[in-house]
Amino acid sequence: xxxxxxxxxxxxxxxxxxxxxxxxxxxxxxxxxxxxxxxxxxxxxxxxxxxxxxxxxxxxxxxxxxxxxxxxxxxxxxxxxxxxxxxxxxxxxxxxxxxxxxxxxxxxxxxxxxxxxxxxxxxxxxxxxxxxxxxxxxxxxxxxxxxxxxxxxxxxxxxxxxxxxxxxxxxxxxxxxxx
Amino acid sequence: xxxxxxxxxxxxxxxxxxxxxxxxxxxxxxxxxxxxxxxxxxxxxxxxxxxxxxxxxxxxxxxxxxxxxxxxxxxxxxxxxxxxxxxxxxxxxxxxxxxxxxxxxxxxxxxxxxxxxxxxxxxxxxxxxxxxxxxxxxxxxxxxxxxxxxxxxxxxxxxxxxxxxxxxxxxxxxxxxxxxxxxxxxxxxxxxxxxxxxxxxxxxxxxxxxxxxxxxxxxxxxxxxxxxxxxxxxxxxxxxxxxxxxxxxxxxxxxxxxxxxxxxxxxxxxxxxxxxxxxxxxxxxxxxxxxxxxxxxxxxxx
Numbered sequence: 396x397x398x399x400x401x402x403x404x405x406x407x408x409x410x411x412x413x414x415x416x417x418x419x420x421x422x423x424x425x426x427x428x429x430x431x432x433x434x435x436x437x438x439x440x441x442x443x444x445x446x447x448x449x450x451x452x453x454x455x456x457x458x459x460x461x462x463x464x465x466x467x468x469x470x471x472x473x474x475x476x477x478x479x480x481x482x483x484x485x486x487x488x489x490x491x492x493x494x495x496x497x498x499x500x501x502x503x504x505x506x507x508x509x510x511x512x513x514x515x516x517x518x519x520x521x522x523x524x525x526x527x528x529x530x531x532x533x534x535x536x537x538x539x540x541x542x543x544x545x546x547x548x549x550x551x552x553x554x555x556x557x558x559x560x561x562x563x564x565x566x567x568x569x570x571x572x573x574x
Numbered sequence: 575x576x577x578x579x580x581x582x583x584x585x586x587x588x589x590x591x592x593x594x595x596x597x598x599x600x601x602x603x604x605x606x607x608x609x610x611x612x613x614x615x616x617x618x619x620x621x622x623x624x625x626x627x628x629x630x631x632x633x634x635x636x637x638x639x640x641x642x643x644x645x646x647x648x649x650x651x652x653x654x655x656x657x658x659x660x661x662x663x664x665x666x667x668x669x670x671x672x673x674x675x676x677x678x679x680x681x682x683x684x685x686x687x688x689x690x691x692x693x694x695x696x697x698x699x700x701x702x703x704x705x706x707x708x709x710x711x712x713x714x715x716x717x718x719x720x721x722x723x724x725x726x727x728x729x730x731x732x733x734x735x736x737x738x739x740x741x742x743x744x745x746x747x748x749x750x751x752x753x754x755x756x757x758x759x760x761x762x763x764x765x766x767x768x769x770x771x772x773x774x775x776x777x778x779x780x781x782x783x784x785x786x787x788x789x790x791x792x793x794x795x796x797x798x799x800x801x802x803x804x805x806x807x808x809x810x811x812x813x814x815x816x817x818x819x820x821x822x823x824x825x826x827x828x829x830x831x832x833x834x835x836x837x838x839x840x841x842x843x844x845x846x847x848x849x850x851x852x853x854x855x856x857x858x859x860x861x862x863x864x865x866x867x868x869x870x871x872x873x874x875x876x
Binding site for chain 2: 407408410411472475476477479480481482483484486487
């Protein structure tokens with residue numbers, strides 16, 4: 396999958412990622428965090444263990460942020476099923492990744508998944524800012540971007556672009572008059 | 575010569591998709607009525623409705639503005655483009671380089687986001703439920719996509735179809751196809767939802783665009799499922815006229831199998847609660863995660 400096609404797919408998904416932020420920030424942020432699972436899977440499959448570790452560390456920070464700053468409410472059953480599926484796949488992938496030859500599964504899988512994750516994270520960080528909990532979310536976002544830059548330096552420009560998106564959205568949100 | 579053949583294949587696929595956009599929803603509605611013992615509308619009834627809508631008077635709220643005018647054709651174009659990209663009878667079409675699962679998911683998500691945007695703008699009663707479903711749809715879709723990509727070695731649909739046809743691991747394939755079916759049913763809803771999803775209030779050509787949007791997303795999901803579940807019969811690039819003809823017959827036959835399945839599902843589960851869709855999507859993600867885990871285990875043991 397070429398970088399152009401990856402960018403196109405990411406741009407096509409962007410409205411669907413951003414639209415529900417207006418209405419259901421808490422649930423959405425939690426579910427968007429699950430988008431890291433396919434990327435971490437692809438990273439493990441491609442033998443990029445550093446990127447997978449960075450993703451999981453960033454996710455943990457985002458989870459911490461959610462727990463501290465958002466009101467507790469029971470999650471729908473569907474969200475638990477999704478989390479169970481994702482964690483199961485990640486656990487098995489992490490256990491099997493060490494003996495897995497890197498060339499067995501194509502590293503090219505990482506790029507499209509990563510572009511989608513970056514868009515999701517951008518939306519997530521913007522959502523965190525909109526609910527007045529920007530600090531830790533930005534730290535998690537930055538951590539993941541740092542992991543990305545270290546592992547896949549050729550993708551620096553979409554990382555930079557998407558890294559700049561949340562602060563821009565935050566600025567716009569702060570400048571907008573209160574409803 | 576190859577370019578001309580790819581162009582011809584793409585044009586023929588476009589014509590078939592348009593014909594299926596008319597006939598598949600009509601056939602499902604007709605079969606649903608026949609299963610209940612009623613006569614039902616003729617399968618080509620949507621065509622008559624579309625012609626009437628084309629000539630009907632267009633009334634649009636002044637407050638909708640330019641986005642309100644642009645939304646219906648954009649949503650229809652995105653859904654139909656997704657249907658056009660999914661390989662039908664041949665993988666050697668002109669747009670084959672763009673036929674990527676991520677792009678198809680992106681186009682379907684864009685069409686859905688536009689519909690939601692208009693529903694929200696209009697204060698439609700169906701908007702909150704549809705909006706609540708979208709955040710579940712994306713991660714589940716991406717997990718299914720990642721599982722299929724791990725299985726077939728990429729997200730390029732012709733490559734994926736070829737890998738499945740050559741015989742991928744049966745258990746992960748079955749799990750991923752079940753997950754894809756759950757995903758498609760949750761995105762579409764059982765009948766009558768695939769035929770008549772909560773459409774924004776519209777008249778004339780705007781309503782025609784929303785009907786095309788509904789038909790396009792139905793064909794895209796059905797086409798995607800049949801291409802991956804039954805990858806046999808799809809003509810490869812450079813295959814001859816007979817292979818293409820066989821591919822057309824196979825594609826039509828597969829869609830003809832999908833129509834009664836959809837109609838029967840609609841009858842067996844007539845009270846399909848949209849509120850249960852997140853659980854179906856959670857189940858789809860769980861199956862996809864299990865399939866990915868199995869792929870990793872198999873790859874490590876090989």
